[in-house]
Amino acid sequence: MAIDIGSAKKERPKSKNNLMMILIFVLIIFFVAYFILAFVFMPQKEAEVKRLTTEVATLNTAAVRANISELNIAKIFINDFRVLLDNSPKTSNFLDTFQRWSHPQITYSNIRIESAPRKVSMSGETSTNRNLMEQIAILNNEDSIESYELSSIVIDEVGKTSFNIVLIIRSSLLR
Amino acid sequence: MEQKQINLLILGVIVVLIFGVFNYLISPKYQEITLKNNEIEMLEKQIKSINDYYLFAEDNFKKLKDAGWDNKRKIIESNFTSSPFFFPKVHYFLRTISSENGMIVSNITNSNPIEISKTQDEYRDKLEGPVKKTTFNLSLTGNYSSLRSLLSSLERQARVVTVRSVSILPLSKQSEDMPSDFFDFNLSVDLYSY
Numbered sequence: 001m002a003i004d005i006g007s008a009k010k011e012r013p014k015s016k017n018n019l020m021m022i023l024i025f026v027l028i029i030f031f032v033a034y035f036i037l038a039f040v041f042m043p044q045k046e047a048e049v050k051r052l053t054t055e056v057a058t059l060n061t062a063a064v065r066a067n068i069s070e071l072n073i074a075k076i077f078i079n080d081f082r083v084l085l086d087n088s089p090k091t092s093n094f095l096d097t098f099q100r101w102s103h104p105q106i107t108y109s110n111i112r113i114e115s116a117p118r119k120v121s122m123s124g125e126t127s128t129n130r131n132l133m134e135q136i137a138i139l140n141n142e143d144s145i146e147s148y149e150l151s152s153i154v155i156d157e158v159g160k161t162s163f164n165i166v167l168i169i170r171s172s173l174l175r
Numbered sequence: 176m177e178q179k180q181i182n183l184l185i186l187g188v189i190v191v192l193i194f195g196v197f198n199y200l201i202s203p204k205y206q207e208i209t210l211k212n213n214e215i216e217m218l219e220k221q222i223k224s225i226n227d228y229y230l231f232a233e234d235n236f237k238k239l240k241d242a243g244w245d246n247k248r249k250i251i252e253s254n255f256t257s258s259p260f261f262f263p264k265v266h267y268f269l270r271t272i273s274s275e276n277g278m279i280v281s282n283i284t285n286s287n288p289i290e291i292s293k294t295q296d297e298y299r300d301k302l303e304g305p306v307k308k309t310t311f312n313l314s315l316t317g318n319y320s321s322l323r324s325l326l327s328s329l330e331r332q333a334r335v336v337t338v339r340s341v342s343i344l345p346l347s348k349q350s351e352d353m354p355s356d357f358f359d360f361n362l363s364v365d366l367y368s369y
Contacts, residue, residue: 019186020182020185020186020189023190023193026193027189027196030193030197030200030201031196034196034200034201034204037201037204037205037208038200038204041208042204042207042208042211045211045215046211048211048215049211049214049215049218052215052218052219052222053218055218055222056218056221056222056225059222059225059226059229060225064229064233067232067233067236068232070239071232071235071236071239073248074239074244074248076255076303076304077248077251077252077255079301079303080254080255080302080303080304080306081251081255081335083298083302084254084302084306084335084367085335086298087297087298087337088330088335088336088338090330091326091330091338091341092323092326092327095323095326109343109344109345110342110343110344110345111343112343113338113340113341113342114339114340115337115338115339115340116339
């Protein structure tokens with residue numbers, strides 16, 4: 001019996017068929033994935049963005065804005081009030097202390113207190129220069145006096161003494 | 176064309192289609208969704224931070240109310256008002272407080288308001304509002320204890336009064352009606368407004 005080799009039909013290799021099937025399958029999967037992304041996920045995300053944008057807009061109500069505005073005003077007022085108060089010297093403190101320093105036998109006049117430079121200038125008059133010496137001793141012992149300057153000291157023939165004095169006081173005395 | 180070549184061509188077309196779908200459809204859409212996700216994340220963060228801020232503001236506003244801010248504001252806002260009646264009001268205030276403390280007011284003058292931020296005052300940078308100061312000069316007559324009392328009263332006022340200078344002078348107009356312990360006083364004070 002003769003065998004006809006030439007007429008035998010060649011079959012496609014199975015591996016090629018499988019490859020084509022796999023590629024078609026992958027192509028279908030990709031199309032499905034695209035449609036899911038474009039028509040399921042994307043509308044969901046867009047709706048979510050729209051919802052959140054609306055939520056942001058509705059958060060800023062007039063009542064909340066009014067509260068925040070009042071808080072800002074309070075913050076400014078309280079800060080400025082504190083700053084102004086802290087920087088307003090208490091001149092009455094100086095007058096109270098000055099009564100303790102001043103020598104009882106010396107009469108002071110033309111007193112001028114300037115709070116910013118912490119300067120007090122005045123004229124003094126007393127019956128004897130000993131009182132002035134005692135006043136100087138008192139001022140030397142006073143911590144709240146930064147410096148002082150005596151000028152125009154005049155002692156007449158009976159010992160009556162007149163003088164001008166400028167005190168520079170420490171800022172703590174005006175607090 | 177042989178069957179083998181046709182098959183190869185079909186395979187090639189499918190590969191190109193797969194590449195095209197991935198590159199021109201899936202990948203841009205995926206990037207678009209990633210952008211949307213970022214946008215959502217950002218909006219959620221924004222909402223959270225706004226809510227946190229509002230809660231913080233609400234909490235502080237409640238504390239402010241509980242501390243009696245409404246009354247306190249009425250008391251201190253005289254320092255921070257901007258009104259055409261500022262000068263008459265302050266003149267009236269200074270006259271009243273001086274009289275209440277036993278002083279005779281002979282004259283009150285005032286400067287123009289100056290914005291503190293434009294001055295050389297050391298505290299100018301600490302202020303947050305557009306605070307202006309106006310200097311008022313008072314010519315007064317009274318005794319020494321009245322002066323002390325007036326200064327103490329001014330220092331206790333909710334309307335902040337900064338005493339710039341005080342001059343104590345002998346009486347310029349001696350008269351029999353005036354007590355012997357009376358002096359003339361020149362008082363220079365700063366008051367504040369917006």
